[in-house]
Amino acid sequence: METKKKKVFPVRKLDAEEYFAPGHRACEGCGEVLALRLIHKALGPNVIVASATGCMEIISSPFPYTSWEVPWIHVAFENTAAVAGGIEAGLKVLQRKAKREKKKIVVVAMAGDGGTADIGLQALSGAMERGHDFIFICYDNEAYMNTGVQRSSLTPLGASTTTSPAGACQHGQTVWKKNMMAIAAAHYIPYIATVSPSYPMDLVEKVTKAANIKGPAYIHALSVCPPGWGISSSETVKLGRLAVETGVFPLYEIEKGKYRVTVNVEKLKPVEAYLQPQARFRHIQSDLDLIARISYRVQTYWERLKAKAARA
Amino acid sequence: MxxxxxxxxxxxxxxxxxxxxxxxxxxxxxxxxxxxxxxxxxxxxxxxxxxxxxxxxxxxxxxxxxxxxxxxxxxxxxxxxxxxxxxxxxxxxxxxxxxxxxxxxxxxxxxxxxxxxxxxxxxxxxxxxxxxxxxxxxxxxxxxxxxxxxxxxxxxxxxxxxxxxxxxxxxxxxxxxxxxxxxxxxxxxxxxxxxxxxxxxxxxxxxxxxxxxxxxxxxxxxxxxxxxxxxxxxxxxxxxxxxxxCGRVYHPVETYYTEGAETLFVTMGSIGETAGEAVRLLREQGQKAGLVKLRLWRPFPLEDFLREIGSAQRLIVIDRALSPGGPGGGPVAGEIRAALYNRENRPQVFNFIAGLGGREVTVGSFQEMFVSSVSGKASGYQIFGVRG
Structure with a gap:
């Protein structure tokens, strides 16, 4: 699947079918459902999806309704990687024993940032380590949005949430965001990538690649959340672009250990351009020291990433 | 063979x-x-x-x-x-x-x-x-x-x-x-x-x-x-x-010497075999003891259970778990008491918590439980053989 010459995925090739039906209950301007819809366009009909509890589960499956046009199962919050592992193991043995027809089916696990990096991390680590042939997609909106914006380990430093509130003594989230990409990379799985629905063709290319690679793949989708981040619902795509343009959320992939920055940014915009429009960072606008720390961290990570990609 | x-x-x-x-x-x-x-x-x-x-x-x-x-x-x-x-x-x-x-x-x-x-x-x-x-x-x-x-x-x-x-x-x-x-x-x-x-x-x-x-x-x-x-x-x-x-026939409630029994043990799992041996010895001594074993726990086979206990005067229910602070003894006895409550001529229920955390329950243990229940010395609920 590696391509020497850089090709851009043509828009006309995007699947016209919808696998996630309209009429779901997502908030206006939800970046997560935008990513979800595109990801499933890239994956097509031959998938089985295991979903964690969370925003995407709640908006899509109020019995007796469903938004899913593909087979989908929800069991609990922290176990989606294990359920997906079971689907994969089941399909493998049943096809081997000729109890199900031989057919390529992509097994997909989906969870939010909490279901991935907090409560779901053990099951995810186990499934990656065992080498199940599946894609795990983390829809990262950087807090427990479904339950009312509580902080997770993927909430960025400084962000105000209902359990990391901005107050007189504490400026929102006090710790750095956990690096899930590095955690996935530490499992030596064949494919790892960040995606953003603000860069739809980059997203489709990577998801297609993940679907065609044998073994575990990890996709980390930044999912802009207007109510949780405190932006207007019309700003979702723009903010997703700013996350990339400022270097806060670089778009890259790690394919069999090789790093590649897929959306290059010639000169990073200052992080303030990303922080300033969001109400969750309003209280740190005047904290120049904190902003300088964030800026330094973003810059350093970006430089390191480019260096790794250059070595590949 | x-x-x-x-x-x-x-x-x-x-x-x-x-x-x-x-x-x-x-x-x-x-x-x-x-x-x-x-x-x-x-x-x-x-x-x-x-x-x-x-x-x-x-x-x-x-x-x-x-x-x-x-x-x-x-x-x-x-x-x-x-x-x-x-x-x-x-x-x-x-x-x-x-x-x-x-x-x-x-x-x-x-x-x-x-x-x-x-x-x-x-x-x-x-x-x-x-x-x-x-x-x-x-x-x-x-x-x-x-x-x-x-x-x-x-x-x-x-x-x-x-x-x-x-x-x-x-x-x-x-x-x-x-x-x-x-x-x-x-x-x-x-x-x-x-x-x-x-x-x-x-x-x-x-x-x-x-x-x-x-x-x-x-x-x-x-x-x-x-x-x-x-x-x-x-x-x-x-x-x-x-x-x-295979010729091995199973039932929701298994019985041993229930005919004419006045006192019935109620057990679940492997202690049923030990209880059975105790019942056999008690019968040899002329005691009207019997045994009812719950094989099916859920769904609870109530009709079978009531039929098998017949008109026994007392049940000695063995629980292998505690229900701390509960009103009805161990979990099994609590359910059996509740099931019998609205019935006329219901038997007395004695509840023994036994065999917790691997503590041995022997033939002798059942004989002791039998004697204390029949003689009226046993209370409705006790942890069998516990010290202190």
């Missing part, structure tokens, strides 16, 4: 799982369940069993993984004990709700704390209200037989519920017993391939595990209970068919 082979009961259980042509085994090691999964893992490694053996990172993931595999149509198996069951508790509730016919062997062990690896029934009592069909085996042969029987029940299209087979940790799991193994052809006849109607399949997409609002949740739970209650005749049928095949 029938073909009996001496073997550890855990290995007999694994052999039964192999004979059932199980597709997916997912388990995490915990004493005293380990020998079952070790043997299954070896079968797969040696090519003696065509299955995916998935050595998961926790019991929570073991049952979650079985849900995934069962939902695509694979016959799935797990087994655990004690803390493992406690860790997977959240997922235990979800399997009956998803109507997936997973079979789990529970090598019964006490729940910490303090930590104890030894046998009692505190683990299984913690999942009483999860909606699984729950059976108790008294010896190794029953463990072996009930693996086939459990799949037969679970996969029946009119049932589609998961089954827990309880086997006492160490007392059964690590015991060597003569086991009559059933041949592969006979098992194939008894247990055809699992062909579920609803599976996760791209050609026929379904949504599993949708959530409900308050307007439908009660109906969903009622449907679950009705499904569990409706499984009863199919459980009987599975036993009957097994009896026809």
């Amino acid at each position: 029938r073909n009996h082979q001496g073997m550890e009961v855990s290995f007999a259980a694994a052999e039964a799982v192999r004979l059932c042509n199980v597709d997916v085994v997912a388990a995490y090691p915990i004493t005293p369940q380990t020998h079952i999964v070790e043997r299954l893992s070896k079968y797969v490694a040696d090519g003696k069993m065509d299955a995916e053996f998935v050595p998961v990172e926790s019991e929570h993931s073991a049952l979650s993984l079985c849900i995934g595999s069962s939902a695509v149509g694979a016959r799935s198996f797990t087994c655990t004990s004690s803390q493992g069951l406690a860790l997977m508790n959240e997922i235990v509730y979800l399997v009956p709700a998803l109507r997936l016919p997973i079979v789990m062997i529970l090598a019964n062990r006490s729940l910490s704390g303090p930590l104890s690896i030894w046998n009692d029934h505190s683990d299984v009592m913690s999942v009483r209200d999860t909606g699984w069909i729950q059976l108790f085996a008294e010896n190794g042969q029953e463990v072996f037989d009930h693996v086939m029987i459990a799949y037969k029940i679970a996969e029946n299209e009119n049932v589609l519920l998961p089954v827990i087979i309880n086997m006492d940790g160490f007392i059964l799991s690590h015991m060597f017993e003569p086991i009559e193994l059933t041949g592969q052809e006979a098992v194939n006849t008894y247990l055809p391939s699992y062909r579920p109607r609803f599976i996760l399949h791209p050609d026929r997409p379904v949504t599993m595990g949708a959530y409900t609002m308050p307007t439908l949740f009660t109906e969903a739970k009622k449907a679950q209970e009705e499904a569990l209650l409706a499984s009863y005749p199919y459980i009987l049928q599975a036993w009957k068919d097994w009896g026809t095949l």
Whole structure:
């Protein structure tokens, strides 16, 4: 699947079918459902999806309704990687024993940032380590949005949430965001990538690649959340672009250990351009020291990433 | 002479799982369940069993993984004990709700704390209200037989519920017993391939595990209970068919010397054999003792139980778990008292908590319980043989 010459995925090739039906209950301007819809366009009909509890589960499956046009199962919050592992193991043995027809089916696990990096991390680590042939997609909106914006380990430093509130003594989230990409990379799985629905063709290319690679793949989708981040619902795509343009959320992939920055940014915009429009960072606008720390961290990570990609 | 082979009961259980042509085994090691999964893992490694053996990172993931595999149509198996069951508790509730016919062997062990690896029934009592069909085996042969029987029940299209087979940790799991193994052809006849109607399949997409609002949740739970209650005749049928095949006949409530008995022991699991020996000796002494053994715990076989206790004057109910601070004694006695409350001429119920955390319960123990109950010295509820 590696391509020497850089090709851009043509828009006309995007699947016209919808696998996630309209009429779901997502908030206006939800970046997560935008990513979800595109990801499933890239994956097509031959998938089985295991979903964690969370925003995407709640908006899509109020019995007796469903938004899913593909087979989908929800069991609990922290176990989606294990359920997906079971689907994969089941399909493998049943096809081997000729109890199900031989057919390529992509097994997909989906969870939010909490279901991935907090409560779901053990099951995810186990499934990656065992080498199940599946894609795990983390829809990262950087807090427990479904339950009312509580902080997770993927909430960025400084962000105000209902359990990391901005107050007189504490400026929102006090710790750095956990690096899930590095955690996935530490499992030596064949494919790892960040995606953003603000860069739809980059997203489709990577998801297609993940679907065609044998073994575990990890996709980390930044999912802009207007109510949780405190932006207007019309700003979702723009903010997703700013996350990339400022270097806060670089778009890259790690394919069999090789790093590649897929959306290059010639000169990073200052992080303030990303922080300033969001109400969750309003209280740190005047904290120049904190902003300088964030800026330094973003810059350093970006430089390191480019260096790794250059070595590949 | 029938073909009996001496073997550890855990290995007999694994052999039964192999004979059932199980597709997916997912388990995490915990004493005293380990020998079952070790043997299954070896079968797969040696090519003696065509299955995916998935050595998961926790019991929570073991049952979650079985849900995934069962939902695509694979016959799935797990087994655990004690803390493992406690860790997977959240997922235990979800399997009956998803109507997936997973079979789990529970090598019964006490729940910490303090930590104890030894046998009692505190683990299984913690999942009483999860909606699984729950059976108790008294010896190794029953463990072996009930693996086939459990799949037969679970996969029946009119049932589609998961089954827990309880086997006492160490007392059964690590015991060597003569086991009559059933041949592969006979098992194939008894247990055809699992062909579920609803599976996760791209050609026929379904949504599993949708959530409900308050307007439908009660109906969903009622449907679950009705499904569990409706499984009863199919459980009987599975036993009957097994009896026809192998000559070993099982019932929801097993009895021993109940005819004319004034005092009946009520037991579950392996202590039934010890209680039986005590009853035999008491009968030799001219005492009107008898024994009623609950094989089927869920759905509770109330009609069978009431019929079998007949007009006995007193019941000595043995609980292998505490219900601290409860009003009715141990969990089993509490249920039996509740079931008898509205009946005329109900027997007196004496409740002994016995055999906690591997404490021995001997023939002599039952004789003591009998004497103290019949003489009126026993209170309604006591922890047998406890010091201090």
